[in-house]
Amino acid sequence: MRIEATGPAPAAEVWRRYTDPAEWPSWSPQITGVVGTVDPVLPGDRGWVLGPLWARAPFEVLSVEDEACRWSWRVGMRPVAVTMEHGVDGTDEGSAAWVDVHAPWPLVVPYLPLARLALKRLVS
Numbered sequence: 389m390r391i392e393a394t395g396p397a398p399a400a401e402v403w404r405r406y407t408d409p410a411e412w413p414s415w416s417p418q419i420t421g422v423v424g425t426v427d428p429v430l431p432g433d434r435g436w437v438l439g440p441l442w443a444r445a446p447f448e449v450l451s452v453e454d455e456a457c458r459w460s461w462r463v464g465m466r467p468v469a470v471t472m473e474h475g476v477d478g479t480d481e482g483s484a485a486w487v488d489v490h491a492p493w494p495l496v497v498p499y500l501p502l503a504r505l506a507l508k509r510l511v512s
Contacts, residue, residue, distance in 0.1 A: 389496050391503045392486040395511030399478035402485055402511055403457045404428075406474060409435075416506040425449070429459060437463060470495060485510050 405411045407429050409422035424435020433449040445464050450471070452459040457476040462469050470491040477484045485507045489496050 389500075390486055390488050391500065391507060392484060393504065393507035393511050394479055394481065394484045395508065396482040397511050399457065399476050399483040402483045403454075403476045405510060406457075406476060406485065407452065407459060412437075415509040416502075417509075418502045418506070428452070429461070468495065483511050 405415060408427040409425050409429060410427055412419045412422055418439055419437055420440060421438040422435060423438065425433040429449045429452060431449055431451050435447060436444045437447050438444050447461050447463045450460045450462060458473065459475075460471065460473040462471045464470055470489060472490070473488040475486050477486075487503060487507065489499065489503070
């Protein structure tokens, strides 16, 4: 499932914020911190994404394509690991950020409102 938001922020700035784990808590309300990787994310990076109430999930960055402004990662542990492909595109008004979430519907549906809010904040 693809989730997308458009906004006035320049695509280069959105890409920088999308690939800098230290920035994730500033625009993603479900992330309170990240342990184990630095700016920018690189293929093979592993760590933990931290959430509210001491929630934490392991992750691995699978790919990063700087020129295309695309990156992907796997979050969680099998059998409930979720793969997400992220991207940024320039628009006449600023940028569009999107995420393709590859997971069973019961895992995706509760995530939709948070993902939409996060992407909107990312491109604002």
